[in-house]
Amino acid sequence: MREVTMKKAILFKSASDDYVKAFTDCNYEVIFVEPLQFKYINTEELKEKLQQKYDGLILTSPRAIEAVSKCWDPSKFVSWNARKTYTVGDVSRQKITLMLGLEALGATSGNAENLAKLICNENPKSSKFLFPCGNLRSETLPNTLESAELSVDAVVAYETVENENLQQELVELNESEEEPYCLVFFSPSGCEYVHRRLKTFSNKLSSIPHFAIGNSTAHKIENFGVDIAGVAARPKPDSVVEAVQNYFTALTEGR
Template structure:
């Protein structure tokens, strides 16, 4: 019998195929949605912070070309870095998670001014760390995270989570018992604290690495 996994985010065809080729049965659905929102900026800064591709996409929706030309970008995740650089921006620092990025900023750039472009649901880690260190920054929300729960009737062996919001959305209609949970990062894994101890965290914050962990998990069990 094939192990059955649920991705709480719809995968690209090649990503899904990588799981199918490992003999896994795959269910997928988007458990969160994104709505970009208009915003106003009263001043600018030389340094911009993005903790997700959604934050950068929301920024692009309402920023005139050239307004922030020459600004330095600080971001979370290599995928986000590549996406930002394809749009002509210079990424000077990248980290695996918001906490690590905040530490880099406070240790190396504490006297600089920053603009943080965020979503409506985000952890306090980065702004709290910057505030405590006295780093000057403003925050602008550029998108809303909308929970879109789905009731899953099928028995699952594993669940793929890509954000704390995805965990929250899943738990609105479902419970977790003995399923293995694969998380894109520690912040997402922390959202499962008190829910389950059966958690595997990706070595890098990317969808691809989550998928690698899923394959490795059941490959080891099949070989036991």
């Protein structure tokens, strides 16, 4: 029986069983490379803010959820059970329930822009939201809310920096005898750190098809002069794999 060779997909994110299964089911070997490291800051300020009166809480990244969990006290924050919590993606929704005991809205919105529209539609003007975020946050959500006369209190709860092992991991991938089939990026900052490092040495990785988890990440990749092979319709494993499969199917049929 002929052995099936698995194609190698490089995912620039932390390891995830869901992504391993989705890619493995489609005959891809998954290699995770985490381009980012996170440092949690302003914990006391965030804890103080959580004790104040807001109409809702906005958590658009797993790191923001983790930052809140570090100062979360269920006995002091019971009032949050009656307030609205918003997020993007089912993984984040589950994380909020597990770590904070809250039910989150907006998980199926797909991206920050759609989430902002949802929040504007569901809340009256002058509503005030607490927005724990990172130092590299996009201004799309707060700008959209503020233009609709909703108030956003942003607290920088974590800093994003480059993973100290990124250069070494990229060099090892580049020297691998088996060339990767595709590269998948999951954040604008991750894309920036990876391409900044790739510019420091001659490599074959820059010419391999690039895929993005969403439009913001895709635009960042294009800013580096690299064409986008595909963008996931939703920030979910099956949607990412679908984007990859669609590209290579079209490529094969076009030969």
